């Protein structure tokens with residue numbers, strides 16, 4: 521049983537004056553003192569440094585060669601210390617990208633964990649993406665009971681348009697007899713005509729096998745042949761039962777989806793490598809909220825009902841709005857709540873490609889006339905919000921927006937393939953949504969293979 525205290529004797533790092541101190545373990549302990557009194561020297565340069573050093577020492581020689589030699593801190597002894605992590609002090613920020621996990625850097629450790637031992641899956645088929653050896657495929661296939669009949673197929677074309685004549689002829693020349701075309705078995709000897717403009721799926725029947733003792737070597741040979749033919753894919757049609765797919769490439773055996781080697785940055789919603797493309801990793805999308813744009817439905821357009829287009833800085837937008845209303849015969853002097861819903865739709869969502877005569881008088885008395893398309897108040901604000909380089913304009917427009925959960929990532933902030941990487945069946949977003957108690961339970965139950973136990977420290 522670990523001791524109840526961390527006992528430090530003779531700490532002399534930096535300005536520490538050979539101090540002895542006993543700190544209770546498993547408690548929330550605060551060090552206070554004047555600036556320069558040695559708080560960080562004790563916490564970081566002594567306790568954390570020693571905890572980290574012992575952690576590294578505990579690793580195998582193989583693992584240690586990847587990490588630098590760590591200096592022993594200037595201290596006589598420290599007892600009761602476990603491996604430690606440190607979190608730097610940070611000023612709090614109101615950045616919507618930050619979470620408790622990212623500010624404390626705990627999320628960095630999670631990213632590292634997922635990058636090193638995460639299991640990638642095909643985001644569309646849920647199949648784990650692994651590369652399997654021929655022996656592993658043989659092992660799996662021979663688990664079927666004796667007398668199970670199956671055929672081994674090499675998938676060549678999957679849902680691609682064309683007659684595929686050359687391909688079919690080539691397979692025939694290689695000595696294969698049967699193919700499965702769009703799920704139907706055909707002899708290569710017959711003239712297989714495919715409609716040019718339709719999508720087809722073609723698989724070569726490499727072998728037909730009945731499971732019995734001693735079938736392994738023939739199975740292995742045929743699997744090799746199928747993999748060579750298809751470039752790493754094997755389809756096993758178990759007669760009257762299921763179909764199994766295997767891949768010798770690091771790829772989804774069904775659709776061929778593959779993933780580059782996992783890296784910590786892929787798990788960051790603040791990096792383009794990980795962030796959901798739709799919401800840029802925010803998990804929410806800012807969209808113009810009509811209730812904020814028109815807070816008072818009793819106001820008319822003349823009175824400035826559309827708050828974002830009242831022209832606080834320039835009279836461009838009010839004049840544009842006035843031209844649009846004139847063109848479509850929309851009254852500007854009645855409460856907007858009384859406008860016909862199709863007129864309101866035109867104003868908010870735009871009027872398509874139809875051009876509007878726009879007469880514009882600027883503040884200096886010049887006047888211009890143009891025929892322009894009216895994109896609509898909401899698309900206009902959202903476009904300017906996206907494109908503007910001005911923080912002021914962005915903030916102004918944000919005042920009329922509210923956050924809606926992102927439809928693509930459902931608020932999980934990461935790309936779907938990143939969310940399909942799991943550790944103990946949890947993806948990284950699930951882990952971060954756990955309470956501290958639940959997270960502790962998860963990590964206490966984490967069972968890792970020997971290889972996995974070693975991998976996280978190979979930075």
Ligand SMILES: [Zn+2]
Pocket residue numbers: 642643644645646772773774775776777
């Ligand atoms: Zn897939």
Ligand SMILES: [Zn+2]
Pocket residue numbers: 796797798799800801802803804926927928929930931932933934
């Ligand atoms: Zn998203």
